[in-house]
Amino acid sequence: MSALAQVAGRGARLGMPVAPALAALVLALWAVAVAAPGLLVAADPDATDVVAALRPPGGAHPFGTDELGRDVLSRVVHGARLSLTIGFGATALGVAGGLLLGLLAASGGRRLDQLVMRVQDVLLAFPELLLALLVVTVVGSGTGNVLVAIGVAAVPTYARLVRGQALTVIRSGYVEAAAALGVRRPLVVVRHVLPNVAGPLLVLATIGTGTTVISGSALSFLGLGAAPPAAEWGAMLSDGREFLATAWWTATFPGLAIVSVVLSVTVLGRHLQGRSTRGEGRP
Amino acid sequence: MSLLAVEGLDVRFGAVHAVRDVSFSVASGECLALVGESGSGKSTAARALLGLTGPGARTTARTLRVDGRDATAFGAREWRTVRGGTVGLVSQDALVSLDPLRRVGAEVAEPLRLHRTVEPGRIRERVVELLREVGVPEPEARAAQYPHELSGGLRQRALIASALAAEPKLLVADEPTTALDVTVQAQVLDLLARAGASGMGLLLISHDLGVVARIADRTAVLREGAVVESGATAELLRSPRHPFTRVLVEASAARPPREPSAVSSARRLLEVSAVSKAYGSRTAAHGVSFALHAGETVGLVGESGSGKSTVARIAMGLLAPDSGTVTLAGDPWSALPERRRRPLRHRLQLVHQDPYSSLDPRFTVARVLAEALPGHPDRRARTLELLDLVGLGPEHLGRRPHQLSGGQRQRVAIARALAPAPEILVCDEPVSALDASVQDQILRLLEDLRQRLGLALLFISHDLGVIRRISDRVLVMKDARVVEEGTAAEVLTDPRHPYTRALLAAVPSLPGPVGAPDRA
Numbered sequence: 001m002s003a004l005a006q007v008a009g010r011g012a013r014l015g016m017p018v019a020p021a022l023a024a025l026v027l028a029l030w031a032v033a034v035a036a037p038g039l040l041v042a043a044d045p046d047a048t049d050v051v052a053a054l055r056p057p058g059g060a061h062p063f064g065t066d067e068l069g070r071d072v073l074s075r076v077v078h079g080a081r082l083s084l085t086i087g088f089g090a091t092a093l094g095v096a097g098g099l100l101l102g103l104l105a106a107s108g109g110r111r112l113d114q115l116v117m118r119v120q121d122v123l124l125a126f127p128e129l130l131l132a133l134l135v136v137t138v139v140g141s142g143t144g145n146v147l148v149a150i151g152v153a154a155v156p157t158y159a160r161l162v163r164g165q166a167l168t169v170i171r172s173g174y175v176e177a178a179a180a181l182g183v184r185r186p187l188v189v190v191r192h193v194l195p196n197v198a199g200p201l202l203v204l205a206t207i208g209t210g211t212t213v214i215s216g217s218a219l220s221f222l223g224l225g226a227a228p229p230a231a232e233w234g235a236m237l238s239d240g241r242e243f244l245a246t247a248w249w250t251a252t253f254p255g256l257a258i259v260s261v262v263l264s265v266t267v268l269g270r271h272l273q274g275r276s277t278r279g280e281g282r283p
Numbered sequence: 284m285s286l287l288a289v290e291g292l293d294v295r296f297g298a299v300h301a302v303r304d305v306s307f308s309v310a311s312g313e314c315l316a317l318v319g320e321s322g323s324g325k326s327t328a329a330r331a332l333l334g335l336t337g338p339g340a341r342t343t344a345r346t347l348r349v350d351g352r353d354a355t356a357f358g359a360r361e362w363r364t365v366r367g368g369t370v371g372l373v374s375q376d377a378l379v380s381l382d383p384l385r386r387v388g389a390e391v392a393e394p395l396r397l398h399r400t401v402e403p404g405r406i407r408e409r410v411v412e413l414l415r416e417v418g419v420p421e422p423e424a425r426a427a428q429y430p431h432e433l434s435g436g437l438r439q440r441a442l443i444a445s446a447l448a449a450e451p452k453l454l455v456a457d458e459p460t461t462a463l464d465v466t467v468q469a470q471v472l473d474l475l476a477r478a479g480a481s482g483m484g485l486l487l488i489s490h491d492l493g494v495v496a497r498i499a500d501r502t503a504v505l506r507e508g509a510v511v512e513s514g515a516t517a518e519l520l521r522s523p524r525h526p527f528t529r530v531l532v533e534a535s536a537a538r539p540p541r542e543p544s545a546v547s548s549a550r551r552l553l554e555v556s557a558v559s560k561a562y563g564s565r566t567a568a569h570g571v572s573f574a575l576h577a578g579e580t581v582g583l584v585g586e587s588g589s590g591k592s593t594v595a596r597i598a599m600g601l602l603a604p605d606s607g608t609v610t611l612a613g614d615p616w617s618a619l620p621e622r623r624r625r626p627l628r629h630r631l632q633l634v635h636q637d638p639y640s641s642l643d644p645r646f647t648v649a650r651v652l653a654e655a656l657p658g659h660p661d662r663r664a665r666t667l668e669l670l671d672l673v674g675l676g677p678e679h680l681g682r683r684p685h686q687l688s689g690g691q692r693q694r695v696a697i698a699r700a701l702a703p704a705p706e707i708l709v710c711d712e713p714v715s716a717l718d719a720s721v722q723d724q725i726l727r728l729l730e731d732l733r734q735r736l737g738l739a740l741l742f743i744s745h746d747l748g749v750i751r752r753i754s755d756r757v758l759v760m761k762d763a764r765v766v767e768e769g770t771a772a773e774v775l776t777d778p779r780h781p782y783t784r785a786l787l788a789a790v791p792s793l794p795g796p797v798g799a800p801d802r803a
Contacts, residue, residue: 173641177699180599181655182628191654192643 020271023264030261033080043071045078045231054247064249066239072249076257079231084261086147086225087213093151094212095205098158099197103189105159106166117163120156128153129215133224141224143232150215154208161204165197206269210262217258233258285310286453286484287332287370291345294327294336294508301327301340303508309453314476314485316499316516318492318531320718324508325488329455332486333370334362350452368398371446373439375458380442381430387414388426391445398449413444417474435587436467443474453484460494464586464745469789472497490718492535493748493791496520504528534723535748550577551613552707552739553598553631558607558617560593567593569763570607575707580733580740582754582771584747584786590763591743595711598741599633600624629703636712638692642684648695649680655702669698673728690721697728701736708732709741714749726753747790751775759783 033040043061049069057064063072105116123131128150135149169175169192178188219225220234228235233254240251285308294302302324309315317325327336332349334357336342347354350369357365366372371394374380381390391410395401401409407426414422417440430438439459446454456475460468476498479485489495495502495516503513504525512525523529553575560568568590575581585591596602598609600616609617611630619627635641642651652666659665667677673694684692693713700708710729714722730753733740744750750757750771757774759767759782767780778784 172643173635173637173696174643174646176601177633177635177641177696178654179601180628180631180633181699181703182625183654183657184625195645196643 017271019267023267023271026260026264027268030080030084030264033077034084037074037078037081041071041074041077043074045070045074046229047071054243054250056247057249063253064247066236066250067243067247072236072253075231075236076233076253079233079236079254080257082143082226082230082232083213083216083220083234083258086143086150086216086220087209087261089147090150090154090212090216091205091209093148094154094208095158095201097151097155098160098162099194099201101155101159102162102197103166103193105163106170107185107189107193113163116159120159123153123156124160126153128157128211129218132215132219136219136224143226143230146216146219146225150212150219153215154212157208158201158204162197162201165200166193169193169196203269203273206272207266210265210269213258213261213265285348286350287486288346288348289332289344290347291343292328292331292347293341293343294324294331295341296339301508302331305503305505305508305510307503307510307513309484309486311452311484312479312482313501314479314487314499316487316489316495316502317505318489318495318502319505320490320531320720323505325505326457327508328505329457329486329488332455333366333372334359335366335372367394367446367451368449369452371449371451371454373443373446373454373456373459375461381438383430385429386426387428387430387433387441390430391426391441391448394445394449400449409448410444413448414441417441417444417447418470419444434467436463436470439463439467439471440474443471447478451483453486454478455486455488457488458490459487461489461491465747465789465791466586466785468494468791472791491791492520492531492719497791504531530720534719551575552577552611553616553741554610554613555594555598556608556610558594558597558604558609560590560597560602560605566590566763568597568604571760571763571765572607573758573765573768575739575741577706577739578733578737579755580742580753582750582757583741583743583760584745584750584757585760586745586786589760591745591760592711593763594760595633595709595741595743599631599709600628601633630705631707631709632700632703632705634693634697634700634708634710634713637716638689638696639684639716641696642692644684647681647683648675648687651695651699652702655699665702669702672701672732673698674724688721689717690724693717693721693725694728697725697732701732705738707739707741709743711743712745713742715744715746722749729753747775747786759786 047070049065052061052065052069053067055061055065055069061071061073063076066072066075101116101120105113131153132146132149135152136145139145139148175188175192178192183191216225217234217237220232221238223238226232226235236254237251240247240254243250287309289308290306292302292305293300305328307315317328319325330336331342334354344355349365354361354365381387388407388410391413392406395406395409396403410426411422414425419425419437419440425433425437425441430441433441439462443459454475459475460471463471472494475485475487479498487495487499499516501514502516502519503510504519504527505511506527512519512523512528519528520532523532551574555574556572558568558571559566571590571594573581583591583594593602597604597617600609600619604617608615611627616624648670649666652669653662656662656665666680670676670679675691675694675698679687679691687695713729714725717725726749729740732738740753742750742753754771757769757771758765759774759780761782767774767778767783774783775787778787
């Protein structure tokens with residue numbers, strides 16, 4: 001804990017308040033869990049041991065064991081890879097799609113703008129999770145499909161932001177000056193529009209990642225994501241829920257993992273947002 | 284007795300000392316003008332008189348008497364009795380000062396209700412009367428409209444009506460005409476002068492010495508928060524003592540039309556023939572024709588919405604005309620597809636009105652100029668040469684727009700326009716966002732560049748003073764048409780069209796070219 005406080009303290013000295021510094025640290029830990037879970041835990045997440053089923057936290061199993069005697073800590077750490085891949089992957093997909101459609105709408109003329117944005121408006125009318133469910137129904141379940149489903153469902157939000165930001169930039173004097181210099185339109189978009197849209201988009205994406213992590217877990221909870229033996233937070237929650245009365249740890253620790261990621265990402269996102277609206281985020 | 288007496292007024296925002304030891308007074312029926320450039324503290328000083336400097340400010344004064352009452356110890360409650368009742372405020376932009384969701388009549392009625400100057404039953408009647416007094420036509424109908432349904436001039440008058448409603452003894456007018464066209468400005472100034480004649484005191488905040496000369500009895504010049512000179516307006520403008528006042532007076536002195544530049548040849552560079560453009564049902568340009576010859580400056584003057592900027596964009600080939608053509612040195616220009624126009628674009632370049640939006644906020648000066656010099660063999664040397672041309676140095680290369688002043692930004696924008704070595708520079712209101720002394724520098728720079736580089740300038744402005752200074756020939760636009768055309772001397776000294784005459788008469792100008800040297 002003192003190491004944590006020390007890092008947070010250093011963050012504060014570097015001009016970063018304590019909460020965002022802590023959030024960054026938590027996310028860094030999860031990044032290690034994704035990249036090399038073996039560094040954090042030794043136990044095999046899939047090794048069953050029926051004799052040691054549903055052991056409470058303590059001793060060899062700090063987070064206890066589940067109904068098949070698997071180590072919950074190990075499963076939570078290993079589960080980060082699937083859960084966060086879905087969460088961050090879906091956000092990346094949503095941002096990419098939003099960027100493409102938003103820029104197309106902003107720079108492609110009135111008709112295209114109308115067409116693209118009316119479709120986005122219709123999609124925006126549905127809650128993201130419902131939209132993701134719809135996509136999963138069409139393309140089928142599985143980790144990859146869930147990622148795509150959540151990513152597609154997130155596109156309209158980003159498309160709307162990108163279009164609005166891009167329109168202000170496109171109408172600015174410097175874009176007109178570039179046109180007068182004979183710079184080609186695609187180059188103008190890459191050189192002027194994209195960098196000026198990136199800041200707010202990054203902030204929204206950071207906050208949005210919290211939502212996609214939850215959506216991913218929710219779909220897995222419903223049995224549409226990762227297939228049973230694989231460690232994934234939503235699926236673990238779903239399994240653990242049956243033992244909530246007798247073995248609270250099976251559902252609580254994966255739940256806390258989700259909370260820690262979402263909270264950290266949101267705190268960090270808000271911090272970035274504050275900086276960019278105060279104009280400090282500008283390089 | 285003086286309505287307002289201020290001594291030793293100081294306002295600080297944290298470490299920023301915005302107003303320093305400022306003293307002045309206003310008697311009834313008198314108009315005092317606070318003059319200065321942006322950031323000089325004139326608005327802050329005026330707001331201090333209403334207790335409106337805001338929570339971040341620390342305001343102190345040795346004496347602050349408003350209508351005989353000591354205001355230094357006023358709390359929120361006392362200030363409310365003063366605002367609107369004893370002291371009225373008219374601010375610059377009526378569009379943001381009027382609540383968009385309230386009818387104009389309700390806005391004007393509010394001070395009547397708050398200060399109970401008329402019986403509740405007579406409020407409607409009084410509102411219409413007030414609107415009529417400030418020169419709003421059809422006041423009954425206008426009172427029922429929302430601010431966005433009124434023109435800028437009518438909105439400003441409605442705002443003045445609401446400030447006058449509770450019959451204040453003192454009116455504080457902060458740049459009341461800056462957002463208005465000159466003809467409307469003249470009407471609003473007359474209105475304020477009439478209110479003064481009926482015994483009201485007026486504190487006028489302005490950057491425009493022409494406006495000040497027109498109605499102020501006394502003037503105080505502010506610079507960096509302190510009064511550098513004050514006195515009777517006529518005297519102060521005739522023989523300014525402080526060097527800064529002299530700069531201001533020189534910068535805004537009316538000048539005779541310049542000598543036509545020796546047009547090197549009758550070579551027509553740009554020819555605009557019968558160009559028209561409409562946006563939906565609104566006509567922005569109708570049958571506009573003119574020619575720009577090598578080395579000359581054509582001034583295009585008109586009020587907001589007259590279609591000047593549309594004409595500039597059509598001439599630039601950034602906007603396609605609905606009918607009519609533009610030719611560049613005898614070859615088709617507006618008719619070309621963009622693919623074929625692109626290689627020729629270097630021949631004419633654009634300088635924008637707003638130096639704040641014409642530079643990408645993320646780009647350094649070096650990158651801004653690099654964009655204009657694609658594939659240049661010796662980019663660095665050319666960049667430094669361009670900076671030198673516009674009076675900037677290598678130390679500016681690494682700066683971003685927010686690290687530059689308005690004038691420096693406009694210099695960078697001009698350097699960018701000069702980078703591809705154009706023959707024509709189209710300047711769309713290039714100085715209207717700048718302070719008078721900076722305007723003066725930029726106009727000198729443009730004139731100097733025209734002579735040194737043999738540029739042809741299409742110079743667009745709403746400001747006749749600026750047009751007079753820089754143009755060989757002048758086009759006057761009104762309602763999407765060119766109503767008058769001729770040499771600067773003809774158009775500006777002997778206008779034929781009634782609109783040009785109205786425009787000229789409305790321009791507030793200083794008494795004469797006073798001790799100011801001729802155009803440098």
